[in-house]
Amino acid sequence: MLKDITLGQYFPGNSVLHRLDPRMKIFLIVIYIITIFSASTPISFALVLLSAFVLLLLSRIPPKLVLGSLKAVFFIMAFTAIINIFWTTGDRLLLEAGPIKIYWEGVEYAIFMIVRVVALIVGSSVLLTYTTSPIALTDGLERVLSPLKALHIPVHEFSMMMTIALRFIPTLIEETDKIISAQKARGTDFSSGSITQRARALIPVMVPLFVSAFHRADELAVAMECRCYRGGEGRTRMTRLHLRSTDFFALAAHLLFLGVIIALNILFS
Amino acid sequence: MNQNVTNPIIEAKDLCFSYKNEDGIPLPVIRNLTFSVERGSFVCILGHNGSGKSTLAKLLNLVLTPDSGSLSVGGIDVMRDDLSDDDIYNLRRRIGMVFQNPDNQLVATIVEEDIAFGPENLGIAPDEIRTRVDEALRAVNMTEFAHHSPSQLSGGQKQRIAIAGIIAMLPDCIIFDESTAMLDPIGRAEVMDTIESLNRERGITVLHITHYMDEAVRADRVIVMNHGEIFLDDTPGAVFAQVEALQSVGLDVPQVTALVHKLRREAGFEISEDILHSADAVKALKELYESI
Numbered sequence: 001m002l003k004d005i006t007l008g009q010y011f012p013g014n015s016v017l018h019r020l021d022p023r024m025k026i027f028l029i030v031i032y033i034i035t036i037f038s039a040s041t042p043i044s045f046a047l048v049l050l051s052a053f054v055l056l057l058l059s060r061i062p063p064k065l066v067l068g069s070l071k072a073v074f075f076i077m078a079f080t081a082i083i084n085i086f087w088t089t090g091d092r093l094l095l096e097a098g099p100i101k102i103y104w105e106g107v108e109y110a111i112f113m114i115v116r117v118v119a120l121i122v123g124s125s126v127l128l129t130y131t132t133s134p135i136a137l138t139d140g141l142e143r144v145l146s147p148l149k150a151l152h153i154p155v156h157e158f159s160m161m162m163t164i165a166l167r168f169i170p171t172l173i174e175e176t177d178k179i180i181s182a183q184k185a186r187g188t189d190f191s192s193g194s195i196t197q198r199a200r201a202l203i204p205v206m207v208p209l210f211v212s213a214f215h216r217a218d219e220l221a222v223a224m225e226c227r228c229y230r231g232g233e234g235r236t237r238m239t240r241l242h243l244r245s246t247d248f249f250a251l252a253a254h255l256l257f258l259g260v261i262i263a264l265n266i267l268f269s
Numbered sequence: 270m271n272q273n274v275t276n277p278i279i280e281a282k283d284l285c286f287s288y289k290n291e292d293g294i295p296l297p298v299i300r301n302l303t304f305s306v307e308r309g310s311f312v313c314i315l316g317h318n319g320s321g322k323s324t325l326a327k328l329l330n331l332v333l334t335p336d337s338g339s340l341s342v343g344g345i346d347v348m349r350d351d352l353s354d355d356d357i358y359n360l361r362r363r364i365g366m367v368f369q370n371p372d373n374q375l376v377a378t379i380v381e382e383d384i385a386f387g388p389e390n391l392g393i394a395p396d397e398i399r400t401r402v403d404e405a406l407r408a409v410n411m412t413e414f415a416h417h418s419p420s421q422l423s424g425g426q427k428q429r430i431a432i433a434g435i436i437a438m439l440p441d442c443i444i445f446d447e448s449t450a451m452l453d454p455i456g457r458a459e460v461m462d463t464i465e466s467l468n469r470e471r472g473i474t475v476l477h478i479t480h481y482m483d484e485a486v487r488a489d490r491v492i493v494m495n496h497g498e499i500f501l502d503d504t505p506g507a508v509f510a511q512v513e514a515l516q517s518v519g520l521d522v523p524q525v526t527a528l529v530h531k532l533r534r535e536a537g538f539e540i541s542e543d544i545l546h547s548a549d550a551v552k553a554l555k556e557l558y559e560s561i
Contacts, residue, residue: 135378167378171421216373222332223374226366227434228358228390238385238398 010133015060016108017131020174022140024247028254029127035258036119041268042108044261051257052122059126066122066130076115081110114268138162143241143245149232156232179205277305277341278442278474279329282336286497298324299559300497301338308441311468313474313485313505316494317519321432322478326446329476330366331357336493343441365396365435365443369450371421371427379428381406381415382420387438398437405433408471409463425456436467442474443467449479461487482509482523486545493518505541525550 011019020028032051038046056063068120090105128137142159149155180190190201273486283430284302298321306312316322327333329342340347343363345356366375377383381402388398406412409429419427428448435443445464449457461484468475477488485491491508493501495518501508507514509526516522522530525547532538540557 119541133379139527163377167376167419170418171372174420216370219368219370219373220376223366223368224363224376224386226330226332227376227387228361228438229386229389230354230358234392235397236392236398237409238382238395238396238402 006240011061011062011130012133013131015058015131016250017059017127018056019246020131020250021241021243022132022136023144023241024243024251025128025132026140026144028250031251031254031258032123032127033120035254035261036086036116036123038258038265039112039116039261040265043062043268044264045112047257047261047264048119049115052119052126055123055126059131061126061130066125069125070118070121071122073117073121077114080113084110084113134166135163138166139237139239140241151182156235160232168213171216172209172213176205179208270356274305274307278307278308278343279304279306279476280339280341281305282339284328284340285336298497299328299335302499304492304499305543306442306476307476309468309472309474309488311488312477312490312492313488314476314478314492314494315480315482315485315520316500319481320494320518322494323446324497325445326366326425326476326478330364330446332362332366349451361560362438363441365438367428367431367435367443367445367448369447371424371431371451374431375419375427375434378418379483380411380417380419383419383430384434384437384439387434390400392436398480400439401439402433405437408436408467409433423456424452427461428452428460432460432463432467436473440473442476443478444478446478447480449481449484456482457484469478480520482521482526485509486523493520505545509545510542529553 004025015027035051036048039045056066085102085106086100088103088106088109090103091102092104093101094104094107095102138159141162142155145153145155146157171261184190188204190198192198193201282303284299285297286299287297290296302325314322314325324333328335328340331347335348338348342360344465346352347360349356361431375383376386377524385398386400386403388401393401402415405410405489406415409432411429411433412418414422414426414430415417419430422430432443433447438476445465448464449460452460464477465487475488477484479485486505486509488505491501491503491505492499493508493515500518501514503509509522510530512522512527512530521527523545526545529540529542529544529550533542538557539560540553544553
């Protein structure tokens with residue numbers, strides 16, 4: 001049952017976005033977020049929404065999957081939209097019912113908020129999480145952040161920790177499953193009783209899980225030492241990342257889009 | 270009883286090691302061990318739980334440091350006072366180690382990335398790593414799984430990937446520390462075939478620690494350990510012929526050997542004592558049958 005949880009959201013494929021260099025993608029996502037937050041006119045918001053859909057199409061990821069991740073934030077979106085509609089004041093009155101006044105500005109602002117959140121989620125998931133394997137992502141992060149090593153920030157160690165965590169998540173889930181079955185066989189009831197009772201029932205699952213995780217960590221450390229691991233210094237990598245023309249094209253497209261949005265802001269302000 | 274060794278990769282003399290218990294009282298695990306291993310040979314170390322066989326493996330790879338005695342591995346004297354980290358690093362490159370739990374020795378989320386881990390640590394050029402990884406995958410017959418995640422593999426397959434990760438460092442010797450103990454019979458057979466081919470085809474010295482007798486049969490030499498000492502040290506045939514001695518230290522003999530032993534000792538048939546493989550047993554039984 002626990003095995004069915006999908007980890008990370010990586011959706012294997014071979015689209016243009018999948019083939020971009022992970023380092024470039026990290027830059028692109030930063031530029032894209034700046035673009036989303038610089039938009040301030042109706043036309044630029046329309047363009048932002050359009051860009052999110054273009055990215056979605058380019059990634060060849062089933063739209064259903066991405067829209068599914070929007071569901072998670074649906075309530076937050078609805079809540080902020082309602083607050084914006086009722087609390088924003090302006091000049092153009094749209095509706096008046098007793099003490100409640102709704103202005104055009106409020107509706108506009110609510111729509112902008114929603115577009116921003118949708119573009120942010122669709123854009124970032126399609127650009128990064130859905131199209132980049134976790135290993136490529138940590139690899140990309142390590143290389144993008146490597147200048148920070150000069151400031152004694154343990155970039156390599158951080159990425160190694162990420163890799164190991166990703167590697168052991170399925171293993172630990174499988175183990176949790178086994179422990180739950182074993183405790184069930186001994187009569188533990190996980191599905192009834194009050195919340196505190198159910199939480200207490202999980203203690204006999206967590207304790208062996210933690211003990212085993214520490215045991216695994218110990219064995220893994222010895223195995224890594226035996227494979228000559230001694231930190232990031234002097235270490236090479238098998239995969240070499242190459243920036244190709246498509247990477248620069250994608251960068252140019254993103255910068256151009258940012259430029260267009262800023263230009264529109266200036267024109268219509 | 271000690272075998273003739275002309276070109277040793279491992280040489281131990283009067284090796285001692287003890288763990289300290291909670292009260293600080295030393296518990297001797299390895300006692301005055303003297304033995305050497307011929308380069309390119311396939312040696313099996315047998316012993317029941319607590320006989321010191323796994324501790325010995327950890328000593329050979331300097332995961333643990335011996336208390337006293339002398340130990341030279343791959344030409345490096347590990348008891349030297351000025352042993353540097355680089356020496357240890359060099360030693361571990363040449364003496365690979367495969368552990369018991371296949372899950373707890375794989376580091377990366379993709380098979381080929383994991384195999385590359387060792388060579389990457391050694392600072393080898395990317396192209397060379399690529400060649401070594403492909404070659405190592407071929408050696409363990411796992412090429413088609415290069416892009417899988419370790420969690421998608423069976424125990425035997427994971428263990429073969431762990432072996433490939435060691436092969437990619439081009440070691441002279443690989444120590445298998447009960448590497449087959451957690452596997453099902455199919456996984457065990459896969460791993461044993463891989464180990465044997467590494468020894469026979471690539472000339473890698475193999476030290477295989479196990480408690481499965483049928484695996485020991487495939488080695489050139491069997492060392493039986495008991496209470497931190499060498500109890501028997503000979504060819505598999507000669508070791509398994511000593512059925513009573515083995516049983517006295519809590520070990521069994523392969524089923525074929527046990528059958529032949531019973532036929533000879535209890536039923537009084539004229540049959541050779543050092544039969545280890547079922548094919549040989551069939552032949553011997555046939556001859557015996559025809560002679561009666």
